[in-house]
Amino acid sequence: MTNTAPQSPPTLQQSLCFDNTFARLPQRFYSRVNPTPFEAPHHLVSFNPAVAALLGVDPERNDPQAWIDLISGRSLPADCEPLAMLYAGHQFGHYVPQLGDGRAILLGEVRNGQGEKYDIQLKGSGLTPYSRSGDGRAVLRSTIREYLCSEAMHGLGIPTTRALAIVGSDAEVYREQIETGAILARIAPSHVRFGSFEVFYRRQQHDAVKQLADYVIEHHYPALATHSQPYVALLEEVVQHTARLIARWQAVGFAHGVLNTDNMSILGLTLDYGPFGFMEQYQPGYICNHSDFHGRYAFDQQPGIGLWNLNQLAQALIPLMSVEQAQAALEQYEPLFVEHYLALMHAKLGLRENNDDTAQLISDLLAAMQANQVDYTRLFRALGDFDSHPQASNTILRDMFVEREAFDSWAQRYRKQLQQEQSDDASRREAMRGVNPKYILRNYMAQIAIDKAQQNDFSEVDRLLELLRDPFAEHPQMAHYAAEPPDWADQIEVSCSS
Template sequence: MYPMKKLDQLNFANSFARLSETFHSRLAPTPLPDPYLVSFNADAAQLIDMDHGEAGRADFAEHFIGNRLLPGSEPLAMLYAGHQFGHYVQQLGDGRAILLGEVKNKAGESWEVQLKGAGTTPYSRSGDGRAVLRSSIREYLCSEAMHGLGIPTTRALCIVGSDQEVYRESIESAAVVTRMAPSHVRFGSFEVFYYRKQQAPIAQLADYVIERHFPHLAAAPDKYPQFLGEVVARTAQLMAKWQAVGFAHGVMNTDNMSILGLTFDYGPFGFMDSYNPGYVCNHSDHGGRYAFDQQPHIGLWNLTALAQALTPILAVDDANAALMRYEAIFGEHYLELMRAKLGLASARPDDAALVEKLLEIMQANRVDYTHLFRSLGNFDSAPGAENPRLRDQFIDRAAFDAWAEAYRARLQAEQSTDAERKERMDRVNPKYILRNYLAQVAIRKAEESRDFSEVERLLALLKRPFDEQPEMESYAALPPDWAQHIEVSCSS
């Protein structure tokens, strides 16, 4: 068995630090007093070959709050810009995150290790460079929840807290979440140089990303158009996955868009409760720019901004050709995912209409999105079966009955077997999601009494969102009334 490593044995490589300081600023994290471990994710530690027992070290928290540097790391803050709520902001950069470097594991994979909340950087503007316990718990849990759902995402290694006060809407305590990704390069990493009219760094950064993450393109004569094409495809597929699971990101600025198609920079996210295509999870998004049903459009809008930033190194016609593929890729992948959610084993021309009609009556009846699709696995397709537990989720039962007849006919047309269909559906329709009220309960316990048991409970639960977990049945219940009053914003 391959031996796991101690903290001072991690195999740091730090390729981004080898780029010139045009792309980053070198600096160490700002220390925080009296750090304590909030939670440790053994699954993420496995990705960098870290011995799980290292979390018990007396100095573990010191390393992952930034008070002591990990041997071999070369801390830096990355430069980027971006469009925020549709308006270009000329310099953003890591204002509170510091990249320690990348660790190469035994499989040859590289994982960048970043401390989020590690203090001010040259890109902090007027910010304090800190994260709070509340937002750190939300990002930590949601990144692992998304991984459990099979959606590309950054990962979270641990949260370390400190009693140092941080001022947001009220006084809160500081925390640092350690997140990991193959790369933290984002759309805005290219935009900053385009708007500065610096062509050389655009080509250098593109070559760097291609060499490390798209090596099959490195020798291609048209590597830049192909690179954009792959980013378009990954982003389209990511948007389809978000829509299929009912996830709203909340702040789809171009600086929050991963060049690798990962779910990135968790803030005021939300999983829908009752189905509402106009759902806005971000209390700061007064115009609804990043509403749930706008996400596919914004994905393309952001890709267009990236394509424009790449025009110094590729032809406009090539950029447009890559962007033209987006809608087809999104539509095909989304319909494929929704077919799976309905347990359909084959593709038929009327499937899109079947999906759209279900969503229409779910919206009209304010039916819970996750609960409905999970329970739909129990649909009895026998002629005349009434499915009372399903139809009782609808105020307009006649509307459900009409749809159920069309669904029954569709299942019979492909000779579907209920037991086999339910098994397929339960593999793609989660029973458990990170509803905002569940995160809020964990946050409240953590803030009020330094009780992190609910964080640990949710972390374990959300690793297996499709599995029946009888001892956790209450976590699959519909949200309580008070959950309607939870508000999350950009500070979340």
């Protein structure tokens, strides 16, 4: 007799299809280590079903406890192969010979039904051979910040790692004070960094540099495999991805805070969210990291630091190419960055023409914003409502400037340019609202979510996650998040411990 009994839906572990390509590399690239669960009870702080879907998992068919058990490390799928990746890096300009995943463990690589592959990395999951003097843990505060910001960046269309979930615990973790511990599950196509190459170049293990480059080409840049100079082409691709990434940061007003080479993705993703910040009042020299005493990673330094970091990567790849080839690849960075940044800024102003006059228009607006301490995000969003009629007062925009005459002078030139382009206000408004977000993750918003979460109220985390998924929409019921930040927001400081 045929058994017609209904089949049980697959468990979470059965739904995840592991394909651990990085674990097939020799062990000098990593150390095998299992997560260490907190001894205290665990709870689910927040869960991102959109990211679960990327892994090929239907989150509605899995018990939340199964996610808690997986992310905490209490119940691991049989075919995952946990490991901590080895890398080095330049931190604040100084080479550190061995870093590695000191508080993160790559649980494994999952391939979904479309053939896309994603690392699942657990951040804060315990000691690894690379923890040095650390405890291998993360705190609830820092995991909430990365969880929200990585999804905010995705919502803005900026390449980034993604956040799957946060599992919290009552376990105590000491940073500058006692805090509660948590584990962040994040995903990315790869966590290979510039520093992944640097460590082997500095050890004069040039065969490992080649092996890692071959791995990255095979799994992440397969079109380069048949290139006549595949390693030169790889460097060129990374240069181009990095130039476009940092141009997008600059256009949206994002400061990373710790642009060490170990925090630079070989795929051009925004990686490792610590003391980040979205600029509020326009200040080119904005320093979001309280630990960055000399302003190395200030907002206006990011484009140059991107090139400096690429130089370190190019140096590590020198065993695979000539100095002249590496230099030629690096020379692509600046013109591509400028081209992409100006294109983004023209779109933010709703301008179709791209010439010296429009570039000056952009520069002069930024100078006036700086002089008048105008909020960067709010100004560009409001500019979509600019009325180009000669008699229009544009009062809302004027009132953002202390020196209203400075805006009036600029507005006359802007109006003239729009008329010259025969721009239609309604069409321009729609286009500008598609590139100028109404909502960004301001530090005070994250702090409110953190404060509530520390009282076991996770509702604000989920509310912000929902809002920041679509930062360009109006969301009238949440319009207060687009208002000027409260006075106390200026007192928030974030540092490398964040």
